[in-house]
Amino acid sequence: MYADRVLSGMRPTGSLHLGHYHGVLKNWIKLQHEYECLFFVADWHALTTHYDNPLGIEQATWEMVIDWLAAGVDPSKATLFIQSQVIEHAELHLLLSMMTPLGWLERVPTYKDQQEKLTEKDLSTYGFLGYPLLQSADILIYRANQVPVGEDQVPHIEFSREIARRFNHLYGKELGYEEKAESAVKKLGGKKAKLYQELRIRYQQEGDDEALESARALLGETQNLSLGDKERLYGYLEGGGKMILTEPQALLTEASKMPGLDGQKMSKSYNNTISMREDPESVSKKIRTMPTDPARVRRTDPGSPDKCPVWQLHQVYSGEEVKAWVVQGCVSAGIGCIECKQPVIDAVLKELAPIQERARAYTQEPDTVKNIIADGNEKARDLARETMRDVREAMGLHYT
Numbered sequence: 001m002y003a004d005r006v007l008s009g010m011r012p013t014g015s016l017h018l019g020h021y022h023g024v025l026k027n028w029i030k031l032q033h034e035y036e037c038l039f040f041v042a043d044w045h046a047l048t049t050h051y052d053n054p055l056g057i058e059q060a061t062w063e064m065v066i067d068w069l070a071a072g073v074d075p076s077k078a079t080l081f082i083q084s085q086v087i088e089h090a091e092l093h094l095l096l097s098m099m100t101p102l103g104w105l106e107r108v109p110t111y112k113d114q115q116e117k118l119t120e121k122d123l124s125t126y127g128f129l130g131y132p133l134l135q136s137a138d139i140l141i142y143r144a145n146q147v148p149v150g151e152d153q154v155p156h157i158e159f160s161r162e163i164a165r166r167f168n169h170l171y172g173k174e175l176g177y178e179e180k181a182e183s184a185v186k187k188l189g190g191k192k193a194k195l196y197q198e199l200r201i202r203y204q205q206e207g208d209d210e211a212l213e214s215a216r217a218l219l220g221e222t223q224n225l226s227l228g229d230k231e232r233l234y235g236y237l238e239g240g241g242k243m244i245l246t247e248p249q250a251l252l253t254e255a256s257k258m259p260g261l262d263g264q265k266m267s268k269s270y271n272n273t274i275s276m277r278e279d280p281e282s283v284s285k286k287i288r289t290m291p292t293d294p295a296r297v298r299r300t301d302p303g304s305p306d307k308c309p310v311w312q313l314h315q316v317y318s319g320e321e322v323k324a325w326v327v328q329g330c331v332s333a334g335i336g337c338i339e340c341k342q343p344v345i346d347a348v349l350k351e352l353a354p355i356q357e358r359a360r361a362y363t364q365e366p367d368t369v370k371n372i373i374a375d376g377n378e379k380a381r382d383l384a385r386e387t388m389r390d391v392r393e394a395m396g397l398h399y400t
């Protein structure tokens with residue numbers, strides 16, 4: 001019904017590191033050539049966990065946008081904007097909150113996980129529970145059908161699909177749809193009809209996916225229904241009728257192969273990052289002092305690349321020839337670790353040079369960055385308003 005539209009957001013974490021670059025930004029840059037893309041700063045989402053200290057958010061937003069642009073996200077290809085500057089997200093979030101079962105939110109795995117992880121904060125707030133719903137509003141308001149995210153975000157996209165389906169079910173019904181569906185249920189016959197209704201209620205009120213599966217299986221086995229009735233009943237289970245909001249899909253981003261300096265995932269909280277705007281001196285020093293295979297105590301001790309975080313960096317940055325040189329030199333103690341690290345240092349510096357040059361230019365012209373975002377906000381608002389018109393109309397809030 002709609003052409004592919006890609007949307008993704010990032011919480012403003014300030015300046016980004018090579019993990020973001022290899023994991024997310026390179027993917028965005030590729031997608032911007034293939035699809036209509038919208039990328040935004042999820043500043044309200046930052047408030048769900050930083051409500052006690054919101055002052056850094058604005059600065060972090062601008063730093064992050066500069067890094068997007070410096071990496072090569074192209075404002076003439078993709079629409080870049082800030083969530084809080086398109087207040088329609090808040091209206092959709094509110095309207096969706098009216099029909100969102102609490103159980104659906106409580107069951108999103110990130111809810112309990114994050115609460116357990118971030119123990120120093122009180123996250124038993126309304127806003128934090130609603131995090132995935134705000135994310136759903138972000139996505140649904142643009143009728144985006146493809147959402148590039150990492151594995152950890154897949155449950156949120158699933159949740160958004162369920163919200164879209166429920167919305168369409170509640171507010172997108174065709175005239176007489178319910179009566180037709182109810183009479184199709186009767187045709188299932190006593191026992192089956194009763195079971196179907198029970199499963200349907202369990203799915204719709206409690207979000208019980210197993211109930212949905214069972215009900216689908218039940219319909220699959222049924223022989224005595226016309227095709228039309230069968231389709232009606234599939235639709236009746238999970239929505240159907242007119243599609244007002246589009247069900248989005250996760251466009252799974254491959255996990256970044258970019259390791260941190262200690263071989264763990266690169267992350268600010270592990271203190272193992274190289275930032276995109278790290279100065280060359282510091283980059284060299286960080287890599288030079290990286291840990292290597294602990295077996296190589298002396299230069300003459302042989303090592304094995306598999307036990308060395310530097311080898312993981314070679315996977316990202318080196319060609320076959322260099323990699324062969326590393327393996328050979330490491331297991332035979334033919335090369336020293338400092339020698340082994342040099343090609344990685346060179347490659348990282350080469351990768352960062354043009355990025356840093358663009359970042360410098362944008363930093364010196366904050367107005368250019370502000371204008372890019374102002375344009376993007378405007379474009380995003382136009383799209384959001386279109387959807388909200390349909391949403392209000394469907395919910396009987398049209399007032400004209």
Ligand code: TRP
Pocket residue numbers: 007008009010011042045134135138139147148149153
């Ligand atoms: N929750 C996402 C994250 O932490 C950020 C986000 C907010 C987002 N709204 C979104 C991602 C909409 C994709 C689509 O990474």
Ligand code: SF4
Pocket residue numbers: 292293296303304305308309310311326329330335336337338340341
């Ligand atoms: Fe690691 Fe290279 Fe040293 Fe081997 S030679 S331990 S791969 S840094």
